[in-house]
Amino acid sequence: MQIIMNSTEVRKNWSEVIDTVVRRNPIFVKRNRDMVTVLSMEQMDLLLDSFRIKLQVIIEKDGSFTGIVEQLDLLGNAESEQSLIEELTTDLIEYSEEYMNNFNMYYNSPNRRNHFPYIYKVVTYGYDFEKVIGLFEIKAKEYDNA
Numbered sequence: 001m002q003i004i005m006n007s008t009e010v011r012k013n014w015s016e017v018i019d020t021v022v023r024r025n026p027i028f029v030k031r032n033r034d035m036v037t038v039l040s041m042e043q044m045d046l047l048l049d050s051f052r053i054k055l056q057v058i059i060e061k062d063g064s065f066t067g068i069v070e071q072l073d074l075l076g077n078a079e080s081e082q083s084l085i086e087e088l089t090t091d092l093i094e095y096s097e098e099y100m101n102n103f104n105m106y107y108n109s110p111n112r113r114n115h116f117p118y119i120y121k122v123v124t125y126g127y128d129f130e131k132v133i134g135l136f137e138i139k140a141k142e143y144d145n146a
Contacts, residue, residue: 007031010038041124048121052137055088057081059143072115081141089133096122 001013001020010017010029017038021027026039039047056068065084066077074091078084099106099119106112106119118135125131 001027004028004030004035044120044124048117048124051117051121051135053092053118053135054139055085055136056139057084057141059141072118073111085133085136085138088136089129092122092135093127093129093132095119096127 001016001024002009003025005017005027007029010027017027021038021043022040026037026043029036029038053069053071056070058066058068060066060077064077064079065081066075067084067088068075069088069092072092072095074088074095076084076087076091078087096119099112099115100123107116121135122132125135
């Protein structure tokens, strides 16, 4: 099967296209001047593997924990580090749903466009809380010196 197919061929051979994508390779679909790609979830997961979410944790003077996710403009504060991670995971899942439900607006906003790979990664996890928690890469904890 070809790597680049026109949409009519894909429509006629949909089952074969899916089998090829899942078992062999991605396929690009061309329709007029538009081109899309069809990937398996395994292929997509590999593409998005490097999109880890860096979480900076600051221990405040009052003993609470503040978390900053710079890539996604998320911020949270909680009494414990675990509560903070859970709170930010919930926020990330909610933001991902909002982003996908209003995709055109968010994707076309210059300050939100680069969030897309992270959002898509959350969606590929099916909004599974434990898997989404695994996306966080916690940077060294710092104490608030202010």
